[in-house]
Amino acid sequence: MADQQARTDGDRRPTEIPVVRWEEPPEGPVLVLLDQTRLPAEEVELVCTDAPALVEAICSLAVRGAPVLGIAGAYGVALAAARGFDVAEAARALEGARPTAVNLSVGVRRAEAAHAAALAKSGDPEAAAAAALVAARTLHREDAEASARMAAHGLALLDELVSGGGHRILTHCNTGSLVSGGEGTAFAVALQAHRAGRLRRLWVDETRPLLQGARLTAYEAARSGMAYTLLTDNAAGSLFAAGEVDAVLIGADRIAADGSVANKVGSYPLAVLARYHHVPFIVVAPVTTIDPDTPDGASIEVEQRPGFEVTEITAPQVPVTGAGGGIPVAPLGAQAYNPAFDVTPPELVTAIVTEGGAVSPVTAEALAELCARSRQVTIS
Ligand SMILES: CSC[C@@H](O)[C@@H](O)C(=O)COP(=O)(O)O
Numbered sequence: 364m365a366d367q368q369a370r371t372d373g374d375r376r377p378t379e380i381p382v383v384r385w386e387e388p389p390e391g392p393v394l395v396l397l398d399q400t401r402l403p404a405e406e407v408e409l410v411c412t413d414a415p416a417l418v419e420a421i422c423s424l425a426v427r428g429a430p431v432l433g434i435a436g437a438y439g440v441a442l443a444a445a446r447g448f449d450v451a452e453a454a455r456a457l458e459g460a461r462p463t464a465v466n467l468s469v470g471v472r473r474a475e476a477a478h479a480a481a482l483a484k485s486g487d488p489e490a491a492a493a494a495a496l497v498a499a500r501t502l503h504r505e506d507a508e509a510s511a512r513m514a515a516h517g518l519a520l521l522d523e524l525v526s527g528g529g530h531r532i533l534t535h536c537n538t539g540s541l542v543s544g545g546e547g548t549a550f551a552v553a554l555q556a557h558r559a560g561r562l563r564r565l566w567v568d569e570t571r572p573l574l575q576g577a578r579l580t581a582y583e584a585a586r587s588g589m590a591y592t593l594l595t596d597n598a599a600g601s602l603f604a605a606g607e608v609d610a611v612l613i614g615a616d617r618i619a620a621d622g623s624v625a626n627k628v629g630s631y632p633l634a635v636l637a638r639y640h641h642v643p644f645i646v647v648a649p650v651t652t653i654d655p656d657t658p659d660g661a662s663i664e665v666e667q668r669p670g671f672e673v674t675e676i677t678a679p680q681v682p683v684t685g686a687g688g689g690i691p692v693a694p695l696g697a698q699a700y701n702p703a704f705d706v707t708p709p710e711l712v713t714a715i716v717t718e719g720g721a722v723s724p725v726t727a728e729a730l731a732e733l734c735a736r737s738r739q740v741t742i743s
Pocket residue numbers: 424427428429430464535536537538539542547548549575613614615616626627628703
């Protein structure tokens with residue numbers, strides 16, 4: 364079950380917005396989410412008391428973006444355990460909520476494994492639930508740390524690749540503190556550049572059809588005091604042609620072993636444009652987004668979303684009239700092609716920046732070596 368509650372704690376910088384929060388009121392533990400479908404109009408929190416409510420929040424994109432999906436998924440397992448539900452059943456439902464972002468299943472499985480190990484050791488469901496919660500909290504903290512390291516590595520790479528007086532960065536979708544335990548992935552790099560006085564402009568793709576750029580990235584950029592300009596996705600070509608873009612920075616939902624990058628639909632056309640215009644195309648993602656079990660781009664399952672997201676405009680501020688809950692912008696019954704993501708082949712990616720450093724050129728060998736190195740650091 365999910366409940367909505369209005370926030371009362373006023374204006375905060377994006378880095379201080381608790382996107383996912385575990386609480387333990389007397390009625391029992393809950394997972395509190397900042398409902399991203401309502402931004403930027405209002406900050407409303409969604410209170411989940413069980414895994415099905417969290418699944419619903421994930422499917423509706425109330426909580427979204429690869430790293431935070433992993434964190435929320437891990438807390439979802441902890442919630443199921445703490446409330447005495449079937450943990451395996453909750454884990455499978457959470458994992459299946461969105462297929463492309465690999466971090467979701469990484470987070471769910473990590474908490475589930477911690478729960479199973481504690482149960483096997485102690486036979487005590489309460490101890491097992493506590494272990495799942497520790498796993499979720501650890502993942503949450505690790506993501507914040509990874510975010511800070513990605514920002515530093517990313518800015519160092521930008522400084523190396525882009526000469527001149529300040530960076531003009533084009534970004535797509537939303538990759539800031541709304542998707543992370545910290546300040547995000549690609550957006551965190553732009554924020555770091557801004558703080559260092561080296562961001563000339565952040566170009567923000569609106570990101571049709573659900574406007575994660577217009578609603579969320581512009582919201583975060585404005586609150587951070589960055590110089591930003593919003594553009595429609597199809598204005599990117601003329602922006603490149605005018606020589607206004609120094610680098611493209613995007614996040615990733617899954618990186619296959621060969622370096623193919625699945626990210627918000629519209630990323631691949633930007634990579635093609637960037638190559639044609641000799642502009643670096645940089646992907647910023649935690650190591651957990653690299654999936655050694657997915658060999659190549661063709662093996663990545665791309666989530667298909669409902670057609671009404673294209674045939675209707677939905678936004679929290681507009682009145683509801685269409686069947687999907689929005690304003691119709693196409694004839695009734697129009698069919699829509701609505702993949703949530705596209706896949707950029709490794710040869711179009713200049714570099715992949717992770718908390719463990721940057722890989723450039725992007726090859727299967729270099730990614731495997733990075734993953735092995737990161738695993739060693741985690742274990743030791
Ligand atoms: C660091 S976030 C990386 C990606 O998850 C992000 O770019 C993205 O595509 C999110 O898509 P969304 O459908 O809004 O969850």
